[in-house]
Amino acid sequence: MPQCPVTVVLPCLNEAEALPGVLAAIPAGYQALVVDNNSTDATAEVARTHGARVVAEAVPGYGSAVHAGVVAAEAPVVAVIDADGSLDPADLPRLVAELEVADMVTGRRRPVGGLRWPWHARLGTAAVCWRLRRTHGLDVHDIAPMRVVRRDALLALGVTDRRSGYPLELLVRAAAAGWKVRELDVDYGPRTGGVSKVSGSARGSLHAAVDFWKALS
Template sequence: MGIPAREERRQRCAEPSPGSADREPRRHGEQADERQHDGGAGAGRSHPKAIFTALGCPVALPTEPAIDVILPVLDEAAAIPGVLGALPQGYRAIVVDNGSTDGSDEIAAALGAEVVAEPRRGFGSACFAGLTAAASDVVCFMDCDGSLDPAELGRVSGPVAAGTADLVLGTRIAEAGAWPAHARIANRALGLMVRRRAGRLTDIGPMRAARREGLIALGIRDRRFGWPLEMVLRAADAGWRIEEVPVSYRRREGRSKVTGTVRGTVRTIADMTRAMR
């Protein structure tokens, strides 16, 4: 009498795979792949999914590595929990604290984010520190003030991961009152100023994605608010494929230290103007 099909499959699934006898058994809690590191907030790790072969044997599929999301922070204690809590599966938060006095770093660490301290003040300094700390091939940048929706990171990082774009900028679709008029006008003016070098751009988007090694190779020098614009200009000069995708833009948590005041906007414009030289 033959072995019933179900029992035969069970026995064949139980047979060791080639070379498995030479491997030590994995202890409880150990990862199957060392690259599946502990990601904490928005960890890019899920339990391996199982598929069934023609024999009906479950096979564990390796999870994809996380995409690091660099979040420059200066006194964003009120916004951090919401931002980190909204990170989708497959994204890992790197919070770069740029001298906060409200406990932003402690809150981020308690929520499982990797926290990098950057004592040198400046938005560009924080972005560069995060880029240096990142380990993923594709990296994202976004503000950590609650104005951007982390759920839309896939829309921005997708073309880069797929190889159809080198730099993707999230062009903001603002809800009423989210984007002060003076900041909106300044952003539009900057877009016109850079058109000759970077093509038609509607926004110097605060949510963006690119490949880490490529960004490092660009040699961005600005360490203040000119960092985002210099990235776009250097990418354009290098022949990168730059795309824009729409992202929602909401009222931020707390008062903006940049675009919330005319003075902050003027300072930002001055930094970006220097970046264009």
């Protein structure tokens, strides 16, 4: 599996400032696929300049952007990672290697020193993951902003949420399908530039967590 071709899907909304650094860190041999989700800055142009393939997704929402990227991916394995510089693409090969023994591998964010991670975002994530462990038997502690999975298997799950609930529905469907999900620690640092991103601001993260909790009830 480590030698298997991988497409890295990067859902983007106004990430022109962060993209050069993120794309430079994509592991050798991996294919970067930027999904431009209605950016008003130079996201698409910057992505192309730095060697990424770009697709446009007009329907707003994190799930819309991720799904468009997965559909457009050409490799048998897809990795999804935020494009704001908070996660290091260099961690992806560790996750891909674990697909030898798992159906999906996710990154559990571990904040680097000095990072300000809003308490309400952390609390919401912890509550949702506790519910996932108790109700669905998934040994997870984060809502997987970095994940790797086999493309065809992911599409076959039929995830329908096209907004912030996409990662939760993915995990719930994976549990229902009997998938083995593994979680590895990854560094989580400050974003590059502002907070405009497909997955939203800190307040958006809290709202998403509330929606996740309702969906699990």
